[in-house]
Amino acid sequence: MRTLLFPPFLALLAIIFWSASLQIPSASVLDFECLVCHGVNVVKNPLWQLGALSLERDPPKQRSESEIVVASDSVTGLPSLDDQDRVFQLEIPSTSATASADLEGGEDEIDKQKEIGEFFQELQRNSSSTIADRNSTLEDSSQAGERPLQPPNDPSIARNASINPPSISSLTADGQEEKRAIQEVERLMQFLRRSGSGQVKKSPQDCQGRNVYVYDLPPKFNADLLKQCETLLPWMSMCDFVRNSGMGLPVSIDAARDFLTPRGSWFKTHQYALEMIFHARILDYSCRVLDPSLADVFYVPYYAGLDVMRSNFMPNVSSAQRDVLGDELMTWLTKQPSTWKTGDRRDHVIALGKISWDFRRMTSDARWGSNLLARADMANVTKLLIERHPWHPNDVGVPHPTFFHPGSDADITTWQARVLRDDVRPSLVAFAGQPRPGQAGSIRGELIRQCTARSDLCRSLDCGSRACFGPEATLGLFLASDFCLQPVGDSPTRRSVFDSLLAGCIPVFFDPFTAYYQYPWHLPSNGSAYSVMIAADSVTDVDIVGELQKIPFARRKEMRHFIVHEILPGIVYAQPGSKLEKFEDAFDVAMKNVIARVASREIYDSSELR
Known part of the structure; x- marks a missing residue:
């Protein structure tokens, strides 16, 4: 009996240690699989198949600061907005000395309540507004629920080691169910894109x-x-x-x-x-x-x-x-x-x-x-x-x-010129993040290993100890690199994707859910115009730096110009009161x-x- 119980006991211990390393409790193995990737290319998760992720988890343990990666046209003279326009006199507790020291603002301590x-x-x-009568009649269907799209039974997909954005034709699937899962998501993205052009140049309206x-x-x-x-x-x-x-x-x-x-x-x-x-x-x-x-x-x-x-x-x-x-x-x-x-x-x-x-x-x-x-x-x-x-x-x-x-169009054009100033960048590849050694399925450790082995072409930045809380280290690294690696973390998306685009650094994705199936209004449908895709399950068999080095210099330059002129203005949030x-x-x-x-x-x- 003890012999029979021993393997499951070891498996349970492994799960507990894994969840501890993620700082996520071990309430549900299925939940962890989705937390790690959420992508249809890695896990087979019944909860994912139902299109409704169950988040049955214990409260995470408190993480140390070193483990946390942190991730206005005004017109006067209009009537006031009663309560909404009042100035809230908030009693803000003073920030700890440690937090203030870590966040170098370059200014004396500012009164937080003010x-x-x-x-x-x-x-x-x-703001000024032209009052227009509403001419639409709304249906009385307040109880109509949003029906999540039901993916087929098993959306787990194994892809080729192709350095291209995924599409239905390029997927290697175990059957039609997997193709239908991706096809459904792609159709939904097309539906969401239909409502606007995604242009970044204004027209009077x-x-x-x-x-x-x-x-x-x-x-x-x-x-x-x-x-x-x-x-x-x-x-x-x-x-x-x-x-x-x-x-x-x-x-x-x-x-x-x-x-x-x-x-x-x-x-x-x-x-x-x-x-x-x-x-x-x-x-x-x-x-x-x-x-x-x-x-x-x-x-x-x-x-x-x-x-x-x-x-x-x-x-x-x-x-x-x-x-x-x-x-x-x-x-x-x-x-x-x-x-x-x-x-x-x-x-x-x-x-x-x-x-x-x-x-x-x-x-x-x-x-x-x-x-x-x-x-x-x-x-x-x-x-x-x-x-x-x-x-x-x-x-x-x-x-x-x-x-x-x-704060103005000039601010954007000034930064665009800075990003495009140097055709030749010192580094070919960059990665900013942490290795996540205890996270099952994570490819970060392998990417860092490959980057370290090719230090002449690749640079990495460990985002521990708040190194990435400000733009100095991250943007400095990305501005000096042609390609920026963007592996998934606790979830598919990363703020780093937009930091890399901001710096004209071509993002390299390992899961389509990191960007291709996320931002229908802000990123173009043609992922190959601004990014590179490498299947996550092929990373250990592919020389990532070597493959990226094969992309011609002229193509890199073309992609960077596309990012800077066609994408960059539409992914940043202007200041309130901006012109x-x-x-x-x-x-x-x-x-x-x-x-x-x-x-x-x-x-x-x-x-x-x-």
């Missing part, structure tokens, strides 16, 4: 059909969460990151950072700052209206990412407690004079600063995440996320915030497509593949 108040002062600025109303939520849904910046995470203060409308502390430009140009455009921005940045920008939106009866689109400024971040790491917190703010939001929205209660909510949008999985807890006894996006009343709302759920047609991926926040006339930034691109999507009222039909 800074957070200034954040909401910036939010109070009104009036506000007919483009009026946006921003809900004046009680402060507990946003401002009060910022008050808790000292304790949102147990291992570090977030107070410096919520300054300047979520852009964070400005980067002090000295001799070591003089490549960060122009001055005044660079900030130490947290990778989870999307909600604050988007809120500040939308309150400055040129077609914002103050009367909900005139609106075509409704924006919900709930900082759900900060809420779930806070609750995930609180001790002894039940699922009901993690959901309480979301429940209160639904109750509040139901009482408002809008289409939330009477319509189907397809005219509503929310930006969420964390990945989709953190808001899709499927069971009441799970110990991680909220159920915000698992609710029927959120099904038809357009969700803008830094990482979307691949099977949900109303999840849309938008860029992670980068460190660059231009962009020639370019559309990431916010502009997102709003243009949201408005087009609401106007079209298209419903994705996957019945042909079932």
Whole structure:
């Protein structure tokens, strides 16, 4: 009997040690597989097959700081917005000396209460708007739920070691089920792209059909969460990151950072700052209206990412407690004079600063995440996320915030010129990240090994000890390299993808879910125009540096120019109050497509593949 029990016992120990190395508890082996990759090319996961990831996890152990990789056209004279335009006098706890020392802002310690108040002062600025009557009639189908696309039985796919973006024709699959899984995702991406052109150059438009109303939520849904910046995470203060409308502390430009140009455009921005940045920008939106009866689109400024971040790491917190703010939001929205209660909510949008999985807890006894996006009343709302759920047609991926926040067209063109200044870069390949030796299926260790072995052509940066919290080290490395390796981490997407594009460094992907199936509005459908794809399961058999070296210099230059001119302006978030006339930034691109999507009222039909 002991002999029979011994192998399972060893397997259980292995799982526990693996989960400890990930800083994720061992509640469910299936969950870990999805957390590691989420891609259809690696794991065979019944939960993934159902298109609904179960996040039944224990609260993660507190991680040490060294293990954490952190990842406005104003017109005056308009009527005020009552409560929403008030300046919140927040009592912000002082940041610890350690956090202040680690975040080199190049300035004396700033009064945090004043800074957070200034954040909401910036939010109070009104924009001019052309009032247009709404001419659309909304259907009364508020209980119609978003139906996740059902992938076939086994989406696990083995791919060739091809340095090309994946497509149906290039996949090597065990059967038709696998092809259908990818085909369904690709069809969904085509559907999402249909609503806009993704262009980054502006054309004059009036506000007919483009009026946006921003809900004046009680402060507990946003401002009060910022008050808790000292304790949102147990291992570090977030107070410096919520300054300047979520852009964070400005980067002090000295001799070591003089490549960060122009001055005044660079900030130490947290990778989870999307909600604050988007809120500040939308309150400055040129077609914002103050009367909900005139609106075509409704924006919900709930900082759900900060809420779930806070609750995930609180001790002894039940699922009901993690959901309480979301429940209160639904109750509040139901009482408002809008289409939330009477319509189907397809005219509503929310930006969420964390990945989709953190808001899709499927069971009441799970110990991680909220159920915000698992609710029927959120099904038809357009969700803008830094990482979307691949099977949900109303999840849309938008860029992670980068460190660059231009204030004008000139800021963008100045940085574009800097990126393209040197045709020949000192390094061929770069990687910024940590090895994750205990993470099953991780290829990072192998990539670092290959990079170290070819130190004449490849450079790596260990992002431990907050080395990648600011732009200096990361952007310096990427600006000096032709290709930037982008392996998956705890989830498929990486902020580093957008840092590399910002530096004109061609991203090298190992999973299509890192970018190709994430950002339909901000990245072109032709992945080969700006990136390289290498199958993750072929990394140990391929000389990555050698294969990239085979790509001709002329082709690298062509791809870099495409990235800088066609992609870069549309993946950065401009400062609130910015004066962009020639370019559309990431916010502009997102709003243009949201408005087009609401106007079209298209419903994705996957019945042909079932």
